[in-house]
Amino acid sequence: MQVNSIGSMHSYSASFKGIEKKDDPRLANIGINGGGGRIGKNALRQYTLGKHAPQGVYNSWDTFSDIYKNLNIVAINMGSMGLKNGKTIQDIPLQHLESTLTADSVMGRLPDSIKYSVTRDDEKTYLNIASRRGGEEKIELLATRGDIDFAGLGADIVMETSGSKKDVDAAAKFNETSGTKYTVVSAPVKGALTVVAGVNNDRIDEIDSVENKNVISAASCTTTCISPIIKLMNDIFGVESGFIETTHAATATQFTADKTKAKAESKNRNSFDSMIPTTTGAAKAVGLVLPELNGKLDGQATRVPVANGSMAIMVLNLKTKTDVETVKMVLKDAERNPEYKNLIVQAPLGSASSDVLNRHESAMYVPESIKVINGNQLVIKAYYDNEFGYTRSFSTLTSKLGEKVVAEKLAEKGLPAEVLEEYGDSIDQLDPAFEEYMRGRSGEDLDDETPVRTIVLPNILQQASMSTISASTEPEYYGDAIDEVNPVFEEYMRSRSGEDLR
Numbered sequence: 001m002q003v004n005s006i007g008s009m010h011s012y013s014a015s016f017k018g019i020e021k022k023d024d025p026r027l028a029n030i031g032i033n034g035g036g037g038r039i040g041k042n043a044l045r046q047y048t049l050g051k052h053a054p055q056g057v058y059n060s061w062d063t064f065s066d067i068y069k070n071l072n073i074v075a076i077n078m079g080s081m082g083l084k085n086g087k088t089i090q091d092i093p094l095q096h097l098e099s100t101l102t103a104d105s106v107m108g109r110l111p112d113s114i115k116y117s118v119t120r121d122d123e124k125t126y127l128n129i130a131s132r133r134g135g136e137e138k139i140e141l142l143a144t145r146g147d148i149d150f151a152g153l154g155a156d157i158v159m160e161t162s163g164s165k166k167d168v169d170a171a172a173k174f175n176e177t178s179g180t181k182y183t184v185v186s187a188p189v190k191g192a193l194t195v196v197a198g199v200n201n202d203r204i205d206e207i208d209s210v211e212n213k214n215v216i217s218a219a220s221c222t223t224t225c226i227s228p229i230i231k232l233m234n235d236i237f238g239v240e241s242g243f244i245e246t247t248h249a250a251t252a253t254q255f256t257a258d259k260t261k262a263k264a265e266s267k268n269r270n271s272f273d274s275m276i277p278t279t280t281g282a283a284k285a286v287g288l289v290l291p292e293l294n295g296k297l298d299g300q301a302t303r304v305p306v307a308n309g310s311m312a313i314m315v316l317n318l319k320t321k322t323d324v325e326t327v328k329m330v331l332k333d334a335e336r337n338p339e340y341k342n343l344i345v346q347a348p349l350g351s352a353s354s355d356v357l358n359r360h361e362s363a364m365y366v367p368e369s370i371k372v373i374n375g376n377q378l379v380i381k382a383y384y385d386n387e388f389g390y391t392r393s394f395s396t397l398t399s400k401l402g403e404k405v406v407a408e409k410l411a412e413k414g415l416p417a418e419v420l421e422e423y424g425d426s427i428d429q430l431d432p433a434f435e436e437y438m439r440g441r442s443g444e445d446l447d448d449e450t451p452v453r454t455i456v457l458p459n460i461l462q463q464a465s466m467s468t469i470s471a472s473t474e475p476e477y478y479g480d481a482i483d484e485v486n487p488v489f490e491e492y493m494r495s496r497s498g499e500d501l502r
Contacts, residue, residue: 028402031155034162052134151179172213222282238319244299309353321375
């Protein structure tokens, strides 16, 4: 049965009304382990923006809306949070939890149009998210280093962000204890299947093999940055060998004062005052993602005193001679290629690392840094947000795995995969009144096979009188302001709300 029109999709609407989100077969339920750490907090923030931020007010809105369209976070384990002597998350003041999740020194605060609140009920603690766009949702919060039955909380997949699962056996044991179908780890995992979203997605299905133990690694932030560019250069010119130097932001494993605990002497030094040389396995890990380059790459790292924002310098020995202009043309073409969407983009001219914070792309190459020596030694620099940008890739991988889970859920219920088409718009697409309203707005004689969403934005922009929008209109409600000038839309929304609005 085809479900590619609003009318045909409407026949399925009754199947999903009145059920809890975690029981909706169109959604893969997610648990986050390590939600108080950097990647865990970034994942929650991106999920919130994708589900709740008003359209257009955030530069990555469409990206996160698409990634999280079929994902639903049901539980977050914040980690131990320093709790001792039998204390639990119930002993942590609600205001402390709320401020911890709302504010962030790198990402900033949530948009004003989204509200986090933390409540307790029946000896459980919940994060409540409320917004005009996404409505309300509730996520259970935990704080423990112990075992967690994430499956019992409704999760199908765990996003493991604690950094404690270093090898595939430890990650597999965690997955077994969690009871979930899959675990996706936001770090290199020795012996695990390694996938960088957009680079080797074709290997995702291998997670079901016995040796992979239902575990998949999203590699590291540096591997995520360099893999797309190295893959591109290898596809076009061929890569004989290469060396990568990453100038990396300080991380939580470093110290704010000199100590004597780290294995490497230089990492004993405080992260505020020094550039600290250290090791990295990011270059070698490219061989796990691109097997044809296994053993051909190496690298090292230097930690620098910034909170976030890093740069990779790639020195590649090419098989085919080239020149700077050709390399620039290849990179620019990749930006327009859907295969490299969210992976490769040009950094702003004259930019510094602070200019790429909160950017979601994997690699932001610096065109003025590109050098070619003797025709076949290539030097490229690329910025990357080692938290926000990496988390987008990590979440994309989780989303791809979520598609696999959802397909299995739908198959179990005898529903066709087409029921997911345009699911992100399904609330309005399942409403005949909205369909009729939008078709009337379009001024076009559309047949039933024409998706309404394809004609909405251009016509609204053409028909709305911008002079009727007050200069004081808040940016986050700009998307509503255009429609608010139309009384037909106002009447429609009043009927949708079921309330007598003033």
